[in-house]
Amino acid sequence: MGVLGRAPAKSLAAKMEALGGPIAFDWLRQPEIGAIMVQGRAGGTGAAFNMGEMTVTRCALRLTGETASVGHGYVQGRDARHAELAALVDALLQTDRQAEVMDAVIQPLKAEEAARRLAARRKAGATKVDFFTMVRAEG
């Protein structure tokens, strides 16, 4: 579920096109925008403290049809459609379409995220300092 929340909404929507036509569902909880308080730790490892909040959108739905599985969507930001898509994928993962959804949506999103991080680390890597040791001449 995490990768669904972290992925850009557009990217998630594009991957879901592979799953074909509209998927029928009923809302259990309409998308709701709220916040979670993000915590840190003093010194990085010490006692917890509150930093500030972060916007989050959540929703819950049930697929209509034979496997009436329930899906939850929790995504970063305020995009209701993003939360809806995340909940749909979550629900589909609990049906016999699991393998298909993993291949079409989850794995590609994970790969994109890994590529994004690697690109950032490679750009940072180009700014890594190489120190030259200055050797004083003998004598």
Add this chain to the structure above:
Amino acid sequence: MYVATKGGEAAIENSHALIAEERRGDPAVPELEAAQIREQLGGAVDRVMTEGSLYDPDLAALAIKQAQGDLVEAIFLLRAFRTTLPRFGASAPIDTGAMTIRRRISAAFKDLPGGQVLGPTYDYTHRLLDFTLAARGETPPVAPEEDATDAAMPRVADILGHEGLIEPETPPPGPEQPYDLTREPMQFPAGRDQRLQNLFRGDEGFLLALGYSTQRGYGRNHPFAGEIRMGTVQVEFTPEELGFPIALGEIEVTECQMVNQFKGAKGIAPQFTRGYGLAFGQAERKTMGMALVDRALRADELAEDRLHPPQDEEFVLSHSDNVEASGFVSHLKLPHYVDFQSELVMLRGMRASAEAMQKEAAE
């Protein structure tokens, strides 16, 4: 004391129209989109998110546009919006040790595992105006890519910790319920959790100035920038209805670990002590100021004399918030007509009696 007054509705409406017109500026110049602010004015966006206490780059960009770039006003707007959001809960504390690093430097250790990574910084620029930026349509150079930095880098403080040379930072046992200033009023003496939340939201200029004053001798604590790191961390949250954690978000943060001299005290061996700074986005100056002030505020705990403003938590914590500060200073603009009228009457009375006494003395 100020009083409620009536009247001026039309003037206020027209003032709103005037500010909207001025915000738009010359219609011949294309209008700024919030997305442009988000992408191209990252420094402002990050400051508004940190001091506005809400991580949402789109909303921060909108606030900056609405406030015409007045960041304290934008912070106020974001704080006000924040109060309208239902709270779903709290995240697990972020793990900055697992950060995907974009910048990481240490002024204490040259050869640290993972290396010194400059990342995007203005530190080595010449601070000369770049007129090519004034010309439109410039395509920026593509940043080169080389071997990736390590996926996670050890913190400098953890390296020093292995030798016992630096005070350890460990969480208290049991479940934690850190102080929440958005729910509870300020109280003194304040715990470090309350202080750090206050400093996180605190005004960058105020913390920078106070931090600077500690360097100049007002609460001197011999700091080294042990480590500054900037990059992305995951935010983990456990929804009640699910009962398991989801890493539902990724945020950019800057962390500063100041390492400070400490000559020891009763029962504590001489060791390095620590000050901590943390902020949303890229906010190096803010986190350095915050870390200096955090360390200064630990005076009591480390048996140091509290002699200067940065060591006085009532002074620091009560004045660090720019929304509160600007509110109280701005309230001077509210009608104080009755107050002022009574002062006038009193002043006239005093002058009249003084004159009368002078006259008497002369006669």
